[in-house]
Amino acid sequence: MLLQQILNGLTAGSVYALIALGYTMIYGILGLINFAQGELYMAGAFATVLLLTAYKVNFFVAFFFGMGVAAVLGVILERIAFRPLRGGHPLVPLISAIGASIFLQSLALLLFGPADRSFPIQFEFAALEIAGVSVSTLQLAIFGAALFFMALLVAFVKYTKFGKAIMATALDQDTARLMGINVDRMIAITFFIGSALSGAAGIMMAIYYNTTYPRMGLLPGLKAFSAAVLGGVGNIPGAIxxxxxxxxxxxxxxxxxxxxxxxxxxxxxxxIVLLVRPKGLLGGRSH
Amino acid sequence: MTEYFLHIAIISGLYIILALSLNLIIGYCGQVSLGHAAFYGLGAYTSALITIHWQVSFFLALPVAAVVAALFGLGLGIPTLRLKDDYLAIVTLGFGVIVDLILLNLDVTGGPDGLARIPPPRLGGIDFRDKVWYLLLVALVVAFTLGLISRLVHSRHGRALKAIRDHEITARVMGINASAYKISIFTLAAGLAGLAGSLYAHYITFINPESFGLHTSILVLTMVVLGGMGSILGSVVGAGVLTILPELFRRFADYQDLAYGAMLIALLIWRPQGLLGSGKISRKFSLAKNRAKKER
Known part of the structure; x- marks a missing residue:
């Protein structure tokens, strides 16, 4: 029973971690809580579901399409709602993000209606029995895919030039600019990656719970933010x-x-985290 | 027709109280609350429950509702406002979701059906089911709120709050306890929202969780930004405009939230001081701009 609960928790938790990574990267670089993160999660799920409903494409094509839609939407969002407001009082982009979130949510409601949509492809998943705990291969696939994306992100940030430039921008924008880093582009790339991860998380949850609807991003978004604070905001391993x-x-x-x-x-x-250890378990960076 | 105009006036009055109190949080804590509707709802449910079950008079239930909402505000403010980071928005968003969850799940709150037959106020021979009397009652509470806020802003504490708003570090150096001030302001604002909630419950006489969700919090936030963050008169105007406009554009009711979202972003980009902002807040934001660069 206990093991079963932990296993189910790890599956959902790996998805929260993916969204939390988006929060934490954007907070790290801009000091901004991107309220629309949950809506990007929703957008990824909708893009995949709609593509699969309309055309008989390969599942992986649809998956990457969903991630791409979320990523592009994230970049557009940064361009329209955040970039013109950068450098002002932190309250201003925060309210703008709230506006973006409610805008996208009600846009989805108008375009797609309030009804739940089931995932268009039915997968055949086997239930395995390991040490008295039943595990579906779906859970393993989600957990595995989430870990894969996390590993990819960590490798990107640690070992590529772009990743290092993003870290430098997060540490000190002015110095980064002096070193010849295009700060605007790094912020756009951060939004691109963070949004793509949220989109992937949305698609996985759309398969796991077999529902897609306009308000699906609200709770996972809130939970992922809590996860980011728990690990330490701005800290990538912390978000995971x-x-x-x-x-x-x-x-x-x-x-x-x-x-x-x-x-x-x-x-x-x-x-509790805010009361007892506001910098999070692994220690975050305060902006 | 007169009935209808009275109704609009009463509803505007309630939104004015909500917008004024949210504006306190935005203008003086420099933070956003997305749970303002939840405090409003707590006030409404508290007042409704004690008048229904204990036959308490409305005039006692009104302050009790305010105190209960304020206590919840205090409970949320203490862990959140002590910190430097802007967590209040997301914590209050979560709080709104939880309050909604609790109102939907408890038996005593009637679940999704809510509470019906909430007694309208009575005082001596006056029957407040008459909308003229109710409007007078709401106007009194609005006047009380306005008086309280303008007294506060112009008092010694108001000057301390302005110092915190303009430069928190300097204010701390001068011996002002910034966290305590922020927590008090947030508590006061929550209490005022509770007051509005009680007035709403005994006016409509039927409440359910739907009226106190995120939609309402966003609406009040849009009122504040439209009127001008930090401007008292602005909140009054913003609340009036956004109560009357949706009535004129009933046909486009489905597009309301879409419009509020777009309006928030557009206002911040092109007119951050809102309709009536004196420019104080926008100057504050430009001050903060230089400060943010230096501190980084």
Missing amino acids: VGGLLLGVAENLGAGYLSSGYKDAVAFAILI
Whole structure:
């Protein structure tokens, strides 16, 4: 039972971690909580579902299409809603992000309607039995894919020129500019990557829960933010650890306390972290 | 027809209280609350429950609603406003979701059906089901809110708050306890929202969680930004405009949230001081611009 809950938690947690990475990278570079992160998650899921409904394309093509749509939307968002406001009081881009979030959410509601959509492809997933715990291959696939994307991101940031330039921009924009780094481009790339990861997370959850709807991004967005704070905002390994821990905590809370208040666990964790250790488990950077 | 105009006036009054109190948080804490509708809802439910179950008079329930909402504000403000980072928006967003969840799941709040038959206020021979009397009541509370806020802003504490707003580090050096001030302001704003909630519940006499969701918080935020962040008169005008406009454009009701989202972004880019902002806030933002660069 305990192992089962932990396993289910790790699956959801790996998806939270993907969204949390987007939050943390954007916070790291701009000091901005991107409220529209949950809407990019929703956009990725919708793009994939709609493409698969309309055309019989390969699943992986649709998956990368969804990620691409989320990524491009993220870059457009940065260009329209954040770049003109950069350098002002932090309150201003924050309110702009809230505006963007509600705009995208109601746009999706108008375009696609409020109804749940099921995922157009039915996968044949086997249930495995490992040490008395049942695991579906779907869970393993989600967990594996999430880990793959995380590894890719960490490698990108650590070992490529662009990744190092992003880190430099996050540390000190002016100095980065003096070193010949195109700061605007680094911010755009950060949005591109963070949004693509959120889009991937949205597609995985659309398959896992078999629903896609305009408000699907609100709760995962909130939970992923809690995960980012838990790990330490601005800290990439922190977002991964925070996401996994939060997923597990949420499932244990639902299993042993009350399933009705499952969604409240993330919020309780957020408040406790802010009270006890505001810089997060692995230590974040304050802006 | 008169009935209809009275109704609009009463609803405007409630939104004026909400916008004024949110403006306190934005103008003096420099942070955004996305849970303002949740405090509004807490006030409404508190007041409705104690008048229904304990037959408490409305005039006692009104301050109790404010105190309950304020206590929740205090509970949220303490962990959040002590910190340097801008976590208030997301913490209050989460708070709104949780309050919604609790109102939907508890038996005592009637779940999604909400509470019905909330008694309208009575005082002596006056029956407040008459909209003229209710408007008078709302106008009194609006006047009280306006008076309280302008007294506060022009007092010693108001000057301390301005010092914090303009340069927090300098204010701290002068011995002003910035966190304590921010937490007090947030608590006060939550209490005022509770007051508005109580007035709403006893006016409509039927409440359900739907009225107190994120949509309402965003609406109030748009009112504040439209009127001008930090401007008292601006909040009054912003609340009035955004109560009346949707009435004129009923046909486009589906596009409301879309319009609010676009309006927030457009206003911040082209007119950050809003309709009536005196430029103080925009100057503050330009001051903050230089400061942000230096500190980085």
